[in-house]
Amino acid sequence: MKLQPFQTLKHYDKKNFPKDILAGIIIMAVSIPISMGYAQIAGLPAVYGLYGSVFPIILFGLFSTSPQFIFGVDAAPAALVGSAIVGLGIESGTKEAMAAVPVLTFFVALWLLAFYFMKAGKLVNFISAPVMGGFITGICTTIILMQVPKLMGGTAGVGELFELAEHIAETLKTINLPSLVIGLTALFILLVSKKVMPKFPMAVALMAAGALMTRFLPVREWGVQTLAAVEPGMPEWSIPDFSAIAPKDAIITSLSVAVVIMAETLLAENSFAQKNGYKIDDNQEIFAFSMGNFVAAFTGCCLINGSVSRSAMGEQYQAKTQLTGIVAGLSMIILLLCGTGFIGYLPIPVLTAIVISALLGATEFELAVRLWKVSRTECFIFIGAFFGVLMLGTINGVLIGIILSFTEMIIRTSKPARCFLGIQPGHQHFRDLREGSQIHAVEGVLIYRFSSNLFFANIGVLQKDIEEHIKDDTKAVVLDAGGIGSLDITAADRLEILYKSLKKKGIRFYMTEHIADVNEQLRKLGLGYLIEEGCVRRTIHIALKDMGINRPYPLEGGVDNEERSASRKRADNRVQEFVWAFGSETEEEIERQIVLQIEQLKKTGDVENLFHGRWAHMEALDEDEWLEHLEEHLKEIVNISGKDEMTLAGKLEAHRKEVHDRIAKEHPELAERFKERRHLLDEHLKEHRPEVYELVLELREKRKE
Numbered sequence: 001m002k003l004q005p006f007q008t009l010k011h012y013d014k015k016n017f018p019k020d021i022l023a024g025i026i027i028m029a030v031s032i033p034i035s036m037g038y039a040q041i042a043g044l045p046a047v048y049g050l051y052g053s054v055f056p057i058i059l060f061g062l063f064s065t066s067p068q069f070i071f072g073v074d075a076a077p078a079a080l081v082g083s084a085i086v087g088l089g090i091e092s093g094t095k096e097a098m099a100a101v102p103v104l105t106f107f108v109a110l111w112l113l114a115f116y117f118m119k120a121g122k123l124v125n126f127i128s129a130p131v132m133g134g135f136i137t138g139i140c141t142t143i144i145l146m147q148v149p150k151l152m153g154g155t156a157g158v159g160e161l162f163e164l165a166e167h168i169a170e171t172l173k174t175i176n177l178p179s180l181v182i183g184l185t186a187l188f189i190l191l192v193s194k195k196v197m198p199k200f201p202m203a204v205a206l207m208a209a210g211a212l213m214t215r216f217l218p219v220r221e222w223g224v225q226t227l228a229a230v231e232p233g234m235p236e237w238s239i240p241d242f243s244a245i246a247p248k249d250a251i252i253t254s255l256s257v258a259v260v261i262m263a264e265t266l267l268a269e270n271s272f273a274q275k276n277g278y279k280i281d282d283n284q285e286i287f288a289f290s291m292g293n294f295v296a297a298f299t300g301c302c303l304i305n306g307s308v309s310r311s312a313m314g315e316q317y318q319a320k321t322q323l324t325g326i327v328a329g330l331s332m333i334i335l336l337l338c339g340t341g342f343i344g345y346l347p348i349p350v351l352t353a354i355v356i357s358a359l360l361g362a363t364e365f366e367l368a369v370r371l372w373k374v375s376r377t378e379c380f381i382f383i384g385a386f387f388g389v390l391m392l393g394t395i396n397g398v399l400i401g402i403i404l405s406f407t408e409m410i411i412r413t414s415k416p417a418r419c420f421l422g423i424q425p426g427h428q429h430f431r432d433l434r435e436g437s438q439i440h441a442v443e444g445v446l447i448y449r450f451s452s453n454l455f456f457a458n459i460g461v462l463q464k465d466i467e468e469h470i471k472d473d474t475k476a477v478v479l480d481a482g483g484i485g486s487l488d489i490t491a492a493d494r495l496e497i498l499y500k501s502l503k504k505k506g507i508r509f510y511m512t513e514h515i516a517d518v519n520e521q522l523r524k525l526g527l528g529y530l531i532e533e534g535c536v537r538r539t540i541h542i543a544l545k546d547m548g549i550n551r552p553y554p555l556e557g558g559v560d561n562e563e564r565s566a567s568r569k570r571a572d573n574r575v576q577e578f579v580w581a582f583g584s585e586t587e588e589e590i591e592r593q594i595v596l597q598i599e600q601l602k603k604t605g606d607v608e609n610l611f612h613g614r615w616a617h618m619e620a621l622d623e624d625e626w627l628e629h630l631e632e633h634l635k636e637i638v639n640i641s642g643k644d645e646m647t648l649a650g651k652l653e654a655h656r657k658e659v660h661d662r663i664a665k666e667h668p669e670l671a672e673r674f675k676e677r678r679h680l681l682d683e684h685l686k687e688h689r690p691e692v693y694e695l696v697l698e699l700r701e702k703r704k705e
Helices: 014-041 045-052 054-065 076-088 094-116 120-126 131-150 161-173 177-196 201-214 245-278 282-300 308-316 323-338 350-363 363-374 378-390 394-414 459-468 488-505 514-524 528-531 538-547 566-572 577-604 608-612 621-634 633-639 645-664 669-688 688-705
Strands: 070-072 305-307 419-421 431-434 445-450 476-480 506-513
Touching: 014 045, 014 076, 014 308, 014 323, 014 350, 045 131, 054 070, 054 282, 054 323, 054 566, 070 308, 070 323, 076 094, 076 245, 094 120, 094 245, 094 282, 120 282, 120 394, 131 161, 131 177, 131 245, 131 308, 131 350, 131 363, 131 378, 161 378, 161 459, 177 201, 177 350, 201 621, 245 282, 245 305, 245 323, 305 308, 308 350, 323 394, 363 378, 363 419, 378 394, 419 459, 419 669, 431 645, 445 459, 459 488, 476 538, 488 506, 488 538, 506 538, 514 528, 577 633, 621 633, 621 645, 633 645, 645 688, 669 688
Parallel strands: 445 476, 476 506
Antiparallel strands: 070 305, 419 431, 419 445
């Protein structure tokens, strides 16, 4: 639990200095409207939002292990504290609120320190990427919806989706058109500049333009709101007045807020870390959260949290280290001492557009699209986490996210990868029977591989699979438990039931290939007698030998299983590597690769690359199938290249003969198999491209002559 301060500043690369400085200044500027607004939501005067953007953010920067995440006054804790204050009967913005908020902040910091010593950061390891993506996108969308009314001249919304939608609808009734035009124009410029000139500090330029517009145009007379003027000066240091809130209320309320800060910030930090390819120390981050909030408590500020919007802004302007956060804090000091007059000139719609632009960049809707294509289950988990935050709030969103993560884990492990095994004639290794017709089951033996830990949710799958595949001539069931590292008591009980059921039928049961630790678990769970009775063996081969079945094993259907020569084994193992790699998608993958090759042909005009290109590493039978797919595209290749159809078809046939000759020379035992497969491919070509098939036949006849 050793702390390592200044971790992101060690071995600092000087070339990052300008980027970190610029990003820090931009984040400071963007923090002005955000912090002032959230401070008011928390029940404090607006200026306390600026105070919270000084020392807490600097201290966090010193201890954080994240090179780009920024701390600051943020929506979720501000809303939680604000509602807690109201619930305690304290009016927002009063002296009582100014006394109560620092007390809550102190106890939150205390809870976070306790979480650090409990190493609670490990909990994030149980939250999956879909949950993390849905969570962060939900937070971003919530804050965007909070900010939308400010584009129209209204105030920021609070609450969840329906409350925010209702507030937007109310704001539409009193919309200020100049505010909307200024805000949407600024947002449009920001979004376009991200694409056209992403390195240009457009946010700073727009703030300067907004201040100049306020100075020289009557924007206030148009109804456009600007930030409130702030008196210059720094926050005063003082010990919180612990009599402001009853200790019981402070402890209970602060616990829920501390959980939200830890979960929300760690989730967001890990999301940024995964996206940008670095790692963070979750536990040290919790310590950094605690220190930041302790400082906030002693300067009278509200709670501080990891800020997605500020971090997204830093990412946009290529911030590389926590120097960005430190610069943001130091520049806020300069602003508080010397530049508070500037704040009153900043139009709120422009600043709101800057915040929304940054948040749009932090959403992960593209992950949802990707998940929809590859895993509908994970996509629904993303959607669940997203709407959990959006409709039920951050606390419930965190809980839903954790529940969804565990649900996903159970779903995955309840239906693990599993298969029945057999042997390729002349070989010794056991392979999935689904790999191809050349794999045959051992006669009278059911060999079953289960690739997951055994527990209450998946033991039924194992039991059902085995029972459904028992035949009249089955003499033994061999469980390949190489993928099983542990089992719970439910799995042990069901395994015992299966064993006794098979024993009654006169079928022997073996458990094999597992690590030694599983045997220890079997003994503790009351199944040690299986080991003593010889039902637990180290390998499948030993189990078969125990039954009196020796190599070469008898295969179902009387298939010959005589030992093959070394060269034949190598040939068998190498045949159709492409088919093995892509399985049921082989045809689609070959077609996709050929389409890519044809696209390349359009650019280069190099026809030879089609015959000696990216597929040259394939094994012979794969190569032949590739040639057959090329023949289906013959007319397209002719049109692109301008070559003679007969010439190209001749090249394809010549290459096929070269492949056949190579097989006949290196592996004569495979030549007959090649001919059989060639016949099948010819039939496929005849069905799909009869005109090309006739051309190929003509070429073959000419070759015979």
